[in-house]
Amino acid sequence: MLAMAGILPGEESEWNYEIKFDGIRAIGYVDDGLRLMSRNDKDITAAWPELAGLASGTPPFVVDGEIVAFDAFGRSSFEALQPRMHQRNVSTIRALAKSVPATYMIFDLLHIGDRSLIGLPYRQRRDLLEQLGLRGSHWQVPPRLHGTGPDMLAESKRVGLEGIICKRLDSPYLPGRRSPLWTKVKNVLDQEVVIVGWKPGTGRREGRIGSLLMAVHDDNGRLVYIGNVGTGWTVRMLDELLAELQPLQRKTATVDAGVPGAVYVEPRLVGEVSFTGWTSEGRLRHPTWRGLRPDKRASEVVREQQPWAD
Structure with a gap:
């Protein structure tokens, strides 16, 4: 599901706010191993060996998130990821995983066990995601932002972030579609x-x-x-x-x-x-x-x- 560029929505009580990360979108298939698929359906698992530890085994689940690298100020940096995006050499990939480590910022849960969750409202999917306790050295569930949209956007600008994502609490997950139910509001x-x-x-x-x-x-x-x-x-x-x-x-x-x-x-x-x-x-x-x-x-x-x- 893709966000649509726009302005801050009204009806504050109907929306949730998240940080907009500046990285590579990836769907993660997690069971006794991890498989990462890019937005254009390419298997990119081998490029990110430090994320392999996310695999938990039971129950299997599918998540959506952003692979990011952080700069010295703790901000996600697309430029920092560039040396890693085109590498195919295994030894080079391993070296870059140490010098430019990535983190998988997981923001949605699409499937768990034998149950699809994409028809559930965002509020419920997010609650279930947080119950999984996905917190590791190279993966985490970023916190939901608490406050008004204008305040959150202003704070994101103050600390040098790209912007925020506004998600309707009742939004289903719409695979492959760009929808105003997810609205990205950018500072840059x-x-x-x-x-x-x-x-x-x-x-x-x-x-x-x-x-x-x-x-x-x-x-x-x-x-x-x-x-x-x-x-x-x-x-x-x-x-x-x-x-x-x-x-x-x-x-x-x-x-x-x-x-x-x-x-x-x-x-x-x-x-x-x-x-x-x-x-x-x-x-x-x-x-x-x-x-x-x-x-x-x-x-x-x-x-x-x-x-x-x-």
Whole structure:
């Protein structure tokens, strides 16, 4: 179930508030072992060996949560996860699990024993989840926030968090659907983007990527250009991006971007950027690269935030 971007809801008594974590969404299948599945149905269990101890055996259950890494200030950091998201080498994965340890923040219970819980209201699912006592060195159930929505959002901003998630107490779990029954309210804007090409760099970036061309799908499922991003990466990140994009080159334009000298690619890779707003032309204002999202399908990328002009 996916949250919809929006504003704080009314009717405080009908909603619960949780911290919005900045990580990788994963469904956990727990019995005598642990299997982790990403949002695009990829088995990512091997990438997170420190979570294996969550397996308890009896009864088996299925949970939903976010795999996160914390920065020095105790905040979840998507950037900290980037070195781990593309690794396949077992020894490298084990080393990174020690240097950049992950925590599975479990916020929903979908199935236990032979019983599906997705039709139960969120309030009841959450109560059952807390009764499982899932607390370990690399997994936990984050606390529910107590207070008004405006107070919780203000506090999340004060301590440097991304925002909060508002969940209706009577909400069922809707697999694969984006619903306003879960509403994410952010302090910082971010947007998933499909990489549709790049503009070659000049000067110190000669032979590397100067900027990436970004697109999202509109209401008709058509890719539309939303601007370029040229900041937010290291030289190593640029080299890795170029290595992934070069095999995807195509002769025709992926979108109508009108960018002279652009190199277009098949729209397969998904990234994430932060930005300050939308222009009247439908472009992102001041985008900054955050990283690739191998856990997301390009076909799912749509405009997250309601557009506004400034």
